[in-house]
Amino acid sequence: xxxILIKNLPIIVxxxxxxxxxxxxxxxxIFFSWVLTTLSTFLTFLFSILLYQEIQIHSYISxxxxxxxxxxxxxxxxxxxxxxxxxxxSGISLIATIFAYKIMPEEIEKKSISKVYSxxxxxxxxxxxxxxxxxxxxxxxxLEISSLASVALVAMGAQKDKQALVAxxxxxxxxxxxxxxxxxxxxxxxxITGTLNMEDLTNRISDLNNNKALIAGFGFMIIGIMVxxxxxPLHIWLPRAYAYAPSAVSVLLAATATKASxxxxxxxxxxxxxxxxxxxxxxxxxxxxxxxxxxMFAGTIMAIYEKDIKRLLAHSSVAQIGYxxxxxxxxxxxxxxxxxxxxxxHAIIKGGLFIAITSLGFYIQKRITxxxxxxxxxxxxxxxFCFVLCSLSLAGLPLxxxxxxxLYLIKATISSDSIWIAILILISSALxxxxxxxxxxxxxxxxxxxxxxxxxxxxxxxxxxxxxxxxYFGLDASLVVDGxxxxxxKLIEDLK
Amino acid sequence: xxxxxxxxxxxxxxxxxxxxGLFLVIGRKNFLKKIVGLTIFQTSVFLLYITxxxxxxxxxxxxxxxxxxxxxxxLPHVLILTAIVVGVATTALGLSLVLRINSExxxxxxxxxxxxxxxxxxxxxxxxxxxDLNFNQ
Numbered sequence: 001x002x003x004i005l006i007k008n009l010p011i012i013v014x015x016x017x018x019x020x021x022x023x024x025x026x027x028x029x030i031f032f033s034w035v036l037t038t039l040s041t042f043l044t045f046l047f048s049i050l051l052y053q054e055i056q057i058h059s060y061i062s063x064x065x066x067x068x069x070x071x072x073x074x075x076x077x078x079x080x081x082x083x084x085x086x087x088x089x090s091g092i093s094l095i096a097t098i099f100a101y102k103i104m105p106e107e108i109e110k111k112s113i114s115k116v117y118s119x120x121x122x123x124x125x126x127x128x129x130x131x132x133x134x135x136x137x138x139x140x141x142x143l144e145i146s147s148l149a150s151v152a153l154v155a156m157g158a159q160k161d162k163q164a165l166v167a168x169x170x171x172x173x174x175x176x177x178x179x180x181x182x183x184x185x186x187x188x189x190x191x192i193t194g195t196l197n198m199e200d201l202t203n204r205i206s207d208l209n210n211n212k213a214l215i216a217g218f219g220f221m222i223i224g225i226m227v228x229x230x231x232x233p234l235h236i237w238l239p240r241a242y243a244y245a246p247s248a249v250s251v252l253l254a255a256t257a258t259k260a261s262x263x264x265x266x267x268x269x270x271x272x273x274x275x276x277x278x279x280x281x282x283x284x285x286x287x288x289x290x291x292x293x294x295x296m297f298a299g300t301i302m303a304i305y306e307k308d309i310k311r312l313l314a315h316s317s318v319a320q321i322g323y324x325x326x327x328x329x330x331x332x333x334x335x336x337x338x339x340x341x342x343x344x345x346h347a348i349i350k351g352g353l354f355i356a357i358t359s360l361g362f363y364i365q366k367r368i369t370x371x372x373x374x375x376x377x378x379x380x381x382x383x384x385f386c387f388v389l390c391s392l393s394l395a396g397l398p399l400x401x402x403x404x405x406x407l408y409l410i411k412a413t414i415s416s417d418s419i420w421i422a423i424l425i426l427i428s429s430a431l432x433x434x435x436x437x438x439x440x441x442x443x444x445x446x447x448x449x450x451x452x453x454x455x456x457x458x459x460x461x462x463x464x465x466x467x468x469x470x471x472y473f474g475l476d477a478s479l480v481v482d483g484x485x486x487x488x489x490k491l492i493e494d495l496k
Numbered sequence: 497x498x499x500x501x502x503x504x505x506x507x508x509x510x511x512x513x514x515x516x517g518l519f520l521v522i523g524r525k526n527f528l529k530k531i532v533g534l535t536i537f538q539t540s541v542f543l544l545y546i547t548x549x550x551x552x553x554x555x556x557x558x559x560x561x562x563x564x565x566x567x568x569x570x571l572p573h574v575l576i577l578t579a580i581v582v583g584v585a586t587t588a589l590g591l592s593l594v595l596r597i598n599s600e601x602x603x604x605x606x607x608x609x610x611x612x613x614x615x616x617x618x619x620x621x622x623x624x625x626x627x628d629l630n631f632n633q
Contacts, residue, residue: 137575144582148589155593162600163613169527169593176534176586177521183541183579184514190572191548 009051010063010076013086014129016044017093021121024114033114034101040121041094044128048083048090055083062134070134071200077134081271081487084340085131085263088347092255093124099355099462100248103362107160107246116156120252123149127260136186136196136272139264140179143228146260147175150253154245161367164244171241178227178234185220188213198272206275218279221268222287229261231288231325232295235318239302242314247358250310254317255351259343262324266339269328270491281331289329293421295322296428303435309357309368312435313350316394319428320346326421327409333485333492335412340484342405345393345473349402352390352466359383359459370442377443382460384443386467391436393470396429400474408481506547513540525606527597531590538583545572545579 005012020040027033054061055078063076078086097120108116126146133139151172157164190196192213193204208214223234230238238258242250273280299319306312324346327339360376360383361368377384393400406429413422473480513536520533549572557567598604601612 137578141578141582144586148585151589151593155596158596158600165593165597165600166609166613169590169597172586172590172593173521173530173534176590177518177537179582180534180538180541184544187541187545187548187572190545194569196575 006050006054008063009047009054010061010078010132011065013044013047013051013090014076014125014132016040016047016125017121017128018125021118021125024121025118027114028111030105030110030113033117034097034104037117037121038094038097038101041090041097041124044124045090045094048086051078052083052087054078055080071195071197074138075134075197075199076132077198078132080483080490081267081340082131082263084344084483084487085260086128088259088344089124089127089131089256092347092351093252095351095355095462095466096248096252096255099251099359099459102456102458103248103358104246106362108156109159112156116153116246119149119152120249122146123153123252124256127256130260131263134198136189136198136201137183138196140183140186143179143182143261144176146257147171147179147228150241150249150257151175153249153253154241156249157244157246160246161244163240167237167240167244171237174227174234174237178224180224181220181227182224185217185222185224188217188220192217198267202272202274205273209276209278214276215279218268218273218276218283222265222283225261225265225268229258229265229325230318230321231265232291232298232318232322235295235299235321238318239311239314242317242354243308243310247354247361250358251351251354254313254354255347258317258321259347262321262339262343265325266328266336266491270336284329284331288325292322292326292329293424295319296326296424297431300428300431300435304431304438306435307370309370309373309439310354312370312439313353313357316432316435317346317350319432320350320394322428323405323409323425326425327412330413330416330418330421332412332416333488334408334415336491337481337484337488338405338408338412340487341408341477341480344480344484345401345405345470348466348469348473349390349393352386352463352470353394355463355466356383356387356390359456359463360387362456362459370438373439373442374446375443377440380455382455383463386460386463387443388440389467390470391440393474395433395436398474399471401470401472401477403474404477404481506543510540510544510547513537513543527594527604527606528591531587531594534590535583535587538579538586542576542579542583545576548572 017040020036024033024036027036059080061078062070064070065074065076068074104113104116123146126142126149129142130139130146133142151168154171155165155168189201192208192211193201195201195204205214227234242254245253269280296319299315299322303312303315303319306315324339324342327335327342357368363380393402396402396406410422410425413425517533517537517540521530521537524530524533549569551566551568554566554568557570594604601609603609
């Protein structure tokens with residue numbers, strides 16, 4: 001029994017939320033649909049932990065779907081790289097689901113809650129499928145499953161604010177164009193190589209250096225994925241979608257959705273196209289590096305001038321994605337590892353910040369702008385204490401997870417002889433303190449109303465847990481750092 | 497040169513449709529027309545795949561007695577079957593969003609909607625009407 005389970009783990013991780021999503025929609029009761037969703041995400045997390053242990057032993061698992069052997073059949077690949085986003089997505093979705101229990105019925109009418117949970121699980125399944133699949137076209141299908149489910153989830157925010165509809169619409173259109181561009185790229189590659197399996201694609205590409213269709217296909221794929229990952233000029237959909245989505249959905253999307261696409265970006269750059277070195281080096285140097293540096297500053301400056309807190313956090317996400325792509329763009333082993341470290345840490349930091357801000361929205365029942373934060377630091381000490389800790393982690397103060405990622409990022413830039421990039425990173429981090437301080441100042445220094453708000457344990461428990469993770473991975477980062485370095489080694493080994 | 501340009505006329509059709517679709521998505525301000533553009537854009541990609549799969553004189557891939565039969569590649573068609581399903585789902589979701597937008601805003605023109613949104617946004621932030629606290633404890 002356990003043998004069969006272990007053998008089929010790569011597909012079970014994806015199927016577990018996918019199948020439960022079909023059952024959740026049938027349950028009319030809010031509580032039981034939540035219980036089933038939690039159970040499903042918990043099992044998914046458990047399976048990904050099992051998968052992590054398997055990876056420590058075998059370091060590479062290839063699963064042939066339906067016993068059709070790759071490269072003809074669809075293959076699911078879990079290796080030391082893929083396990084990082086799997087753990088991030090399943091872990092964060094468990095925390096977000098527990099958090100959703102109290103928040104969800106506040107913002108969505110009772111009769112549609114079970115449907116929302118169904119979409120919720122569908123989005124998680126799509127994201128997990130995205131990172132586990134080893135087939136380029138299968139990847140597109142999961143890309144669309146996750147993004148259609150997320151669009152519908154964002155649109156559920158319309159009961160609170162009608163702008164959610166426009167946000168969801170823009171997300172849908174931009175996302176669909178991105179996914180279609182990706183399909184064009186896959187089509188061109190299929191036309192010249194005759195395969196869709198990523199590993200097979202890697203081998204067959206090696207004979208085709210400087211083929212124009214190859215370069216065009218690569219461009220289409222990269223741009224398509226960059227849209228989904230919200231890399232700088234293609235990030236337009238992100239702030240609105242995160243700001244107007246229902247609170248629990250913002251937590252889920254902010255912490256997981258772009259991470260999966262960033263992982264796909266890394267995989268296309270360093271694994272699928274490993275044999276076209278000129279192409280990759282030029283792309284990294286002339287496209288991704290400048291865009292990431294602009295993203296770091298543009299995102300931060302937009303955040304400084306923003307007054308709506310959820311949008312502010314979304315703009316800051318754009319900047320943080322900039323750090324991750326910057327780390328990939330430098331292209332050394334240490335920097336790619338730093339990218340993965342920051343991917344993990346950013347998931348727990350942004351998850352924590354969004355949970356803190358949206359539980360605040362639960363208490364004040366309106367859109368959260370900088371003005372109505374005033375004085376709330378004293379009336380809701382637990383929420384704000386966690387909020388401040390997560391903010392410090394985002395700014396990169398020592399003893400927090402954010403510090404570890406900044407440390408490794410700067411170490412990597414210095415060791416690759418690009419001091420000026422390290423300086424730019426430091427400046428942008430310093431600027432991020434401006435918008436964080438702006439919020440903290442209003443909360444703690446300004447006089448608020450003299451009322452006591454009783455904080456709800458079901459809400460702050462998940463917040464405390466995620467804040468604890470921020471501190472824990474700041475004190476003992478060996479788990480994340482080792483995992484990331486192993487992943488980077490795997491990718492670089494591919495590249496050489 | 498000319499014969500090879502005309503010889504790949506199917507690709508020309510694909511890329512014309514692709515550009516028309518993309519232009520509609522980017523250039524039009526009407527939400528419904530954007531979806532029409534998106535559908536054209538996606539359809540052009542379906543045609544691209546099907547063009548790849550076709551060989552002149554190729555037959556459907558059914559095993560034949562004679563040795564020198566040329567088979568067309570069936571895989572692109574199957575892929576496109578999947579992509580069509582995805583495209584239909586996208587269009588359906590987009591149209592339902594447009595319906596909801598129309599009933600909430602009373603218009604589906606991007607400019608009118610963003611004008612309305614801008615007013616709401618500044619109302620919320622400047623007048624501070626959202627400061628009122630409402631407790632559910």
